[in-house]
Amino acid sequence: MSAQELSPQDTVRTPLMTLDGVSQVFSTKAGPIRAVDNIDLSINPGEVLCLVGESGSGKTTAARMAAGLARPTSGQVAFDGTDIWSLKRNDFTAFRRSVQYVHQDPYASLNPTRTILQTITAPLFKHGLVKSKKAAAERAVELLTKVDLTPAENYLSKYPHQLSGGQRQRVAVARALTLDPKLIIADESTSMLDVSIRISVLAMLGRLRDDLGVGFLFITHDLAIAKYFGWRGKTAVMYLGRIVEFGPTPKIINAPTHPYTRALIDAIPEPDPDLTKTKGRESLRSLEIPSLAHLPSGCSFHPRCPQFEDGLCDGAIPELVTIRSGQSAACHVVARDGVPGVGDGGRPDEPGA
Amino acid sequence: MVTTSTSASGRAVRGGQGKPLLSIRDFKVEYRTGSGTTVQAVRGVDLDLFPGESLALVGESGCGKTTFGLGLLRLLPRLGHASGQVTFNRGDGTEIDVLGLDGRDLRSFRWRDAAMVFQGAMNAFNPVLKIRAHMHDTMRAHTKASKQEIEDRAGELLRLVRLEPSRVMDSYPHELSGGMRQRVLIAMSLLLEPEVLILDEPTTALDILTQRSVVDVLHEVRERLGFSMIFISHDLSLAAELADRVATMYAGRIIETGGVRDMFYKPRHPYTLGLIKAVPPIVGDLPDMESIPGGPPSLASLPPGCTFNPRCKYATEECKEIDPPLIPITDEPGDYHEVACIHSKDVHLDRRVQDEMGTAS
Numbered sequence: 271m272s273a274q275e276l277s278p279q280d281t282v283r284t285p286l287m288t289l290d291g292v293s294q295v296f297s298t299k300a301g302p303i304r305a306v307d308n309i310d311l312s313i314n315p316g317e318v319l320c321l322v323g324e325s326g327s328g329k330t331t332a333a334r335m336a337a338g339l340a341r342p343t344s345g346q347v348a349f350d351g352t353d354i355w356s357l358k359r360n361d362f363t364a365f366r367r368s369v370q371y372v373h374q375d376p377y378a379s380l381n382p383t384r385t386i387l388q389t390i391t392a393p394l395f396k397h398g399l400v401k402s403k404k405a406a407a408e409r410a411v412e413l414l415t416k417v418d419l420t421p422a423e424n425y426l427s428k429y430p431h432q433l434s435g436g437q438r439q440r441v442a443v444a445r446a447l448t449l450d451p452k453l454i455i456a457d458e459s460t461s462m463l464d465v466s467i468r469i470s471v472l473a474m475l476g477r478l479r480d481d482l483g484v485g486f487l488f489i490t491h492d493l494a495i496a497k498y499f500g501w502r503g504k505t506a507v508m509y510l511g512r513i514v515e516f517g518p519t520p521k522i523i524n525a526p527t528h529p530y531t532r533a534l535i536d537a538i539p540e541p542d543p544d545l546t547k548t549k550g551r552e553s554l555r556s557l558e559i560p561s562l563a564h565l566p567s568g569c570s571f572h573p574r575c576p577q578f579e580d581g582l583c584d585g586a587i588p589e590l591v592t593i594r595s596g597q598s599a600a601c602h603v604v605a606r607d608g609v610p611g612v613g614d615g616g617r618p619d620e621p622g623a
Numbered sequence: 624m625v626t627t628s629t630s631a632s633g634r635a636v637r638g639g640q641g642k643p644l645l646s647i648r649d650f651k652v653e654y655r656t657g658s659g660t661t662v663q664a665v666r667g668v669d670l671d672l673f674p675g676e677s678l679a680l681v682g683e684s685g686c687g688k689t690t691f692g693l694g695l696l697r698l699l700p701r702l703g704h705a706s707g708q709v710t711f712n713r714g715d716g717t718e719i720d721v722l723g724l725d726g727r728d729l730r731s732f733r734w735r736d737a738a739m740v741f742q743g744a745m746n747a748f749n750p751v752l753k754i755r756a757h758m759h760d761t762m763r764a765h766t767k768a769s770k771q772e773i774e775d776r777a778g779e780l781l782r783l784v785r786l787e788p789s790r791v792m793d794s795y796p797h798e799l800s801g802g803m804r805q806r807v808l809i810a811m812s813l814l815l816e817p818e819v820l821i822l823d824e825p826t827t828a829l830d831i832l833t834q835r836s837v838v839d840v841l842h843e844v845r846e847r848l849g850f851s852m853i854f855i856s857h858d859l860s861l862a863a864e865l866a867d868r869v870a871t872m873y874a875g876r877i878i879e880t881g882g883v884r885d886m887f888y889k890p891r892h893p894y895t896l897g898l899i900k901a902v903p904p905i906v907g908d909l910p911d912m913e914s915i916p917g918g919p920p921s922l923a924s925l926p927p928g929c930t931f932n933p934r935c936k937y938a939t940e941e942c943k944e945i946d947p948p949l950i951p952i953t954d955e956p957g958d959y960h961e962v963a964c965i966h967s968k969d970v971h972l973d974r975r976v977q978d979e980m981g982t983a984s
Binding site for chain 2: 324325434436464465466467468469470473491493494495497498501520523524533534535537538539540541542543544545546547549551554557558559
């Protein structure tokens, strides 16, 4: 696998990464916990896929499996068409190089005893990509410039504690870029940053996405961030280990179909006093999130869902079906009746599937 | 110091007279940082809180928001020292000099006149005591209420924040979810019917739906009980939702204050404008977003002149020389819209929507 391999633009694109029926079950004293239950995802080269959901929805577990940090209990994680768990040692190393992870907390993810130079060059030496210290330092300067830490020379000899949160997160991104990855998994990478800094880090990530053609699996609990970063990509909404809605980001944000996605979008306060006070809000039937150890029968959202129908929703687990072109949802009621109250011309293409 | 004797009936008087409930003048907080040096975290704040009003204090981390809240309730750590003038108006004509209170008077000011809801709901509880014990302790420390009265009052407030008293009262804090803990904390802070509630980042670290339930609860209890509220948040959307008036803090000072609509639609300080532009709205197309370069200055070495000038795109040479005072805006109607910027006439919010693909279906 060479790093400069380009994705064919016109021919059928092989997805960079696919998760096919992937589950992760943790066995605990309280019984098995299905943290991720049978999810399918695919990311094309240079594409952004946002994974949104509340805490405990399985976003991070899914990301860890995509990064090869956890082995799925069942299902297949494939990179460039090959199951990553069938790869030989060398190929697995190459996979690891192609997929990089940026963690949430830049205070914890950088080694406090290493200078920025050491942090950034460590992967280069580890994978034998540079021959001399001088070449490594030059590469480090180049990378720091890419993440807007300029003049880069000033940062090389600094330690993480000398940097602000935003700067640290930029270093973490620079480190992820050292090995020319094809996919970056960003797990809540901006949620610890202040609002003003968040946007500049996101803008920087967006530039990397456009200039370097890096694919992103972007995990966030904040739909506003998913909207900003993944507007031209796709968004998957997770609830209690399952994907409940999937589609192009603008559709998910402006024309959500699943009652859970709708509740999420409605619940978010807007930075606009008139808008936020007039936003329509359906109240949920319950505020409590069910425990993963005792999932409700049928659709796991049914105890909270305002559209709950007795006998229908608590029976079978709803499948993810296409509601309108490119947008699918796992909801019995929406699959049967179509989308209530959204009149933007997007009529359901295949009701019921 | 209580200047005249308080009568119980006085507490019933809420609103009216146009007199501020809390009047803050030249409020400063200094922290000692060892070897005789101090850092000023709050550098002279003038603010009035009127009865029934909800005031949001917004700004980045490190702007002195929390220090300001703690200072008002005299909850600063030992190395902190508050100065200035904070007058609390009990409504029966009694005026209290908050910074001069001590001993019993201070204890009765806290909880009864003003209460605080802290950010980390878990840390605000004693982990080895049940919620019932928290409620009883608080009430017994401040009133002579009987056990039954305390039970009734606690139950009433818990129901108000949409919790089931029979379930919650016998739980330990760790047995409750984050949103439930936050709501219990709100109920507890209202036990003694304070006139002012200070909330420090009340919904930060909560999930979206949980945050919504806390916000709804706050709306509801405020409507029912009519207390005034100062809430501290870095989340502008929350300010838009909950506040009547917004004050932006930067480097220990208030640099703009005004009605919520004025502040969000016609911000006149480049910093407020920057904060608004950095928060993407959820509904609608992708708007034009902008970040504020750099970060807040260190309070130990503030830049000369306007403290925002190194990050400000409107900054001129003049900005490096004078630190502008907070003055009312005169070129536009609006009440109490004040700004500390010499270029405020040039600052306008216009929110363009990015022309992007992906909107068409």
